[in-house]
Amino acid sequence: MAAVRDRRHLNLRLPLPEPSQRRPRFPLLLPPSTVTNTITISTADAIAPNDIEKLNVLGHGNGGTVYKVRHKRTNAIYALKVVHSDSDPITRRQIRREMDILRQTDSPHVVQCHGFFEKPSGDVSIVMEYMDLGTLDTLLKNNGTFSEPKLASVARQVLNGLSYLHAHQIMHRDIKPSNLLVNSNMEIKIGDFGVSKIMRRTLDACNSYVGTCAYMSPERFDPESYGGNYDGYAGDIWSLGVTLFELYVGYFPLLPSGQRPDWATLMCSICFGDPPSLPEGASAEFRSFIESCLKKESSERWSAAQLLTHPFLKG
Numbered sequence: 607m608a609a610v611r612d613r614r615h616l617n618l619r620l621p622l623p624e625p626s627q628r629r630p631r632f633p634l635l636l637p638p639s640t641v642t643n644t645i646t647i648s649t650a651d652a653i654a655p656n657d658i659e660k661l662n663v664l665g666h667g668n669g670g671t672v673y674k675v676r677h678k679r680t681n682a683i684y685a686l687k688v689v690h691s692d693s694d695p696i697t698r699r700q701i702r703r704e705m706d707i708l709r710q711t712d713s714p715h716v717v718q719c720h721g722f723f724e725k726p727s728g729d730v731s732i733v734m735e736y737m738d739l740g741t742l743d744t745l746l747k748n749n750g751t752f753s754e755p756k757l758a759s760v761a762r763q764v765l766n767g768l769s770y771l772h773a774h775q776i777m778h779r780d781i782k783p784s785n786l787l788v789n790s791n792m793e794i795k796i797g798d799f800g801v802s803k804i805m806r807r808t809l810d811a812c813n814s815y816v817g818t819c820a821y822m823s824p825e826r827f828d829p830e831s832y833g834g835n836y837d838g839y840a841g842d843i844w845s846l847g848v849t850l851f852e853l854y855v856g857y858f859p860l861l862p863s864g865q866r867p868d869w870a871t872l873m874c875s876i877c878f879g880d881p882p883s884l885p886e887g888a889s890a891e892f893r894s895f896i897e898s899c900l901k902k903e904s905s906e907r908w909s910a911a912q913l914l915t916h917p918f919l920k921g
């Protein structure tokens with residue numbers, strides 16, 4: 607197990623850089639990527655960073671701090687993700703990657719981006735739509751577990767987002783409750799593209815070890831045992847299956863309830879254990895849906911487009 611040999615620290619989030627990765631070419635017209643001191647809300651309404659007032663901190667991620675902000679002139683509310691100039695190179699690379707991806711995505715199921723700016727000080731910021739209920743992780747902690755009808759709605763929306771991303775050769779690689787944003791219309795949008803990857807060629811290798819370990823598929827933990835390069839699209843589906851399972855039962859399903867995850871235990875559970883089974887009481891449709899996401903063999907896992915036709919989502 608090369609993966610075991612290579613890991614010395616118990617770190618659930620392992621964002622290793624990809625030295626060979628270059629900024630991708632985009633098929634769509636993009637805003638200028640050079641240093642700019644303005645935020646482009648629309649071509650007719652560009653605002654300077656000074657036009658934005660920070661209201662409060664919404665959260666901290668590996669990649670920086672997210673603030674709730676107000677546009678002073680229009681009163682519009684946004685979320686502003688800031689990575690400071692003194693952040694480590696990996697973090698700075700991640701926010702640039704996120705900017706690159708958000709520049710070319712346009713889906714109701716992917717968080718919308720309203721602009722970017724980079725201050726002369728080196729701080730890099732992304733202005734995003736504000737999702738007023740936070741993330742699915744917040745909802746789980748505050749409101750408890752999700753019913754099957756609610757999960758079907760979550761699954762349908764996330765799969766629409768994944769289907770869009772995968773059709774554009776973008777793999778998210780870090781699907782988990784805290785990266786799925788929610789608003790009070792119960793719209794779910796995929797966010798945090800810091801470790802995502804755009805596949806420039808169909809046969810591009812995708813073997814970097816990034817993302818949050820707990821939600822990683824078996825073939826990402828141990829690519830050698832699973833035939834070499836992993837399929838990142840199928841990896842996103844595995845992560846969605848774990849996420850939905852967790853929202854249903856209220857705890858991370860791949861470890862005994864309450865156990866603190868360490869890397870080795872996780873790896874054994876994901877790579878050598880059977881996929882978890884839903885508790886009694888789950889419907890046959892939901893059980894079948896989760897099984898279709900959590901096939902250990904990635905080639906047997908359903909794609910996002912296939913899952914959108916699953917009977918569980920028919921209601």
Ligand SMILES: Nc1ncnc2c1ncn2[C@@H]1O[C@H](COP(=O)(O)OP(=O)(O)OP(=O)(O)O)[C@@H](O)[C@H]1O
Pocket residue numbers: 664665666667668669670671672685687717734735736737738740741784785787797798
């Ligand atoms: N568009 C948004 N609207 C409202 N809140 C947001 C938005 N984006 C992020 N947040 C809040 O900020 C927090 C931090 O987000 P961020 O994307 O930086 O990191 P994360 O996904 O929580 O963590 P990690 O980087 O470790 O994956 C989120 O958990 C969420 O609570």
